[in-house]
Amino acid sequence: AQSVTQLDSHVSVSEGTPVLLRCNYSSSYSPSLFWYVQHPNKGLQLLLKYTSAATLVKGINGFEAEFKKSETSFHLTKPSAHMSDAAEYFCVVSDKSGNQFYFGTGTSLTVIP
Amino acid sequence: KAGVTQTPRYLIKTRGQQVTLSCSPISGHRSVSWYQQTPGQGLQFLFEYFSETQRNKGNFPGRFSGRQFSNSRSEMNVSTLELGDSALYLCASSLDPYTDTQYFGPGTRLTVL
Helix, strand or coil: CCCEEEEECEEECCCCEEEECCEEEEEECCEEEEEEEEECCCCCCEEECCCCCCCCCCCCCHHHEEECCCEEEEEEEEEECCCHCCCCEEEEECCCCCCCCCEEEEEEEEEEE | CCCCCEEEEEEEEEECEEEEEEECCCCCCCCEEEEEEECCCEEEEEEECCEEEEEECCCCCCCEEEEECCCCCCCEECCCCCHHCHHHHHHHHCCCCCCCCCCEEEEEEEEEE
């Protein structure tokens, strides 16, 4: 069975400092992994995805994530937080058929001016 | 290219009523997935349609149903509404969920009174 665990329900950082949002996954095969962001009253927007190519994945808005099979992790990072990064972030794994996505419970990111 | 559109954006119903939500995928996308998002349960997969066929279904009661038309537009129906059905219902489309990115619509906010 596939699942993801987002280790922090809430993360607070100061503007200009690094962001780290943690995600561990469980999958019985090589998974596809995604990070989505949801701003208030908006739908979900894809930040980046991993599909067994390069382990360091670069996404939009300066975000990137590293797939570490040995640690079953797919943490999201950004070198310098911006106020506009304040949102809810979801780590997602898809099943082998790709017909179903499993969402983490989300991490709420607050950026302090 | 126009994004995923969902109508209506907001809906208020009373217990026992039924509701139909609509999703228009990105042009050319044949896969449409539906999700329910609530503060308590997070994002949960409802079902996925591909070329008018339901390929996968999440763990929801039979009151939740859907269909997809030949133009890939999809509808979701909830009968005999309960208070717990109040949620944001998100639709996502893709060429193929496993190999391609899912693009989410803004959602329909359903409130059951």
